[in-house]
Amino acid sequence: SQQGEEDPQALSIQEGENATMNCSYKTSINNLQWYRQNSGRGLVHLILIRSNEREKHSGRLRVTLDTSKKSSSLLITASRAADTASYFCATVHTGFQKLVFGTGTRLLVSP
Amino acid sequence: ETGVTQTPRHLVMGMTNKKSLKCEQHLGHNAMYWYKQSAKKPLELMFVYNFKEQTENNSVPSRFSPECPNSSHLFLHLHTLQPEDSALYLCASSHPGSGVNYNEQFFGPGTRLTVL
Numbered sequence: 001s002q003q004g005e006e007d008p009q010a011l012s013i014q015e016g017e018n019a020t021m022n023c024s025y026k027t028s029i030n031n032l033q034w035y036r037q038n039s040g041r042g043l044v045h046l047i048l049i050r051s052n053e054r055e056k057h058s059g060r061l062r063v064t065l066d067t068s069k070k071s072s073s074l075l076i077t078a079s080r081a082a083d084t085a086s087y088f089c090a091t092v093h094t095g096f097q098k099l100v101f102g103t104g105t106r107l108l109v110s111p
Numbered sequence: 112e113t114g115v116t117q118t119p120r121h122l123v124m125g126m127t128n129k130k131s132l133k134c135e136q137h138l139g140h141n142a143m144y145w146y147k148q149s150a151k152k153p154l155e156l157m158f159v160y161n162f163k164e165q166t167e168n169n170s171v172p173s174r175f176s177p178e179c180p181n182s183s184h185l186f187l188h189l190h191t192l193q194p195e196d197s198a199l200y201l202c203a204s205s206h207p208g209s210g211v212n213y214n215e216q217f218f219g220p221g222t223r224l225t226v227l
Contacts, residue, residue, distance in 0.1 A: 003153055030210045031213055035218075040199065040221070040223065041220050041221065042115070042201055042219050042221050043154075043201070043216075044113065044218070045215040092213040097166075097209055098159065098167060099213075101153050102153060103153050
């Protein structure tokens with residue numbers, strides 16, 4: 001299976017703290033994307049990182065990619081209660097033209 | 112909002128009913144997707160359309176029948192569903208891309224389907 005796995009499955013922090021979520025995958029990729037989903041709603045694209053990139057930033061988000069370890073991390077700095085959501089990594093594997101979503105991390109940020 | 116709308120937002124149907132889900136995107140994209148999201152399972156890709164042509168059918172049972180009349184509209188026709196088909200059905204669209212340039216997808220809010 002190409003499906004990635006996020007770690008941890010659930011994360012509970014206080015406002016102002018940083019949140020780190022990890023994604024591991026099994027076969028080589030062309031790019032990796034992170035999405036956010038509020039409860040029962042659609043997914044929202046956050047950031048895309050290509051296989052030849054190692055780090056990208058977008059506002060309070062920082063994504064790293066280590067293709068040698070087949071892993072990526074999403075860091076949310078100075079978290080807010082509004083960041084409470086599920087976060088998914090999705091991979092585009094070499095030779096395939098589709099996104100494969102992981103199982104997600106549920107983040108709860110308490111005021 | 113993401114520019115992708117889905118109707119209805121909620122649907123309850125019996126196993127013998129026929130219903131359709133509708134998706135419309137206002138983003139000028141040429142690729143559209145149907146996904147199924149069940150509790151405690153990863154998002155599952157069901158169908159992909161590129162320039163109105165179906166390019167992916169991820170072994171979906173024939174009781175789900177997609178239709179893409181143009182690049183802006185996507186339907187999912189449902190008939191004789193099973194209770195295990197209850198899930199959130201998500202539509203997405205994107206610009207076609209490949210390899211490292213495979214593009215991000217824009218999702219609709221989903222249709223929460225309950226099959227009794």
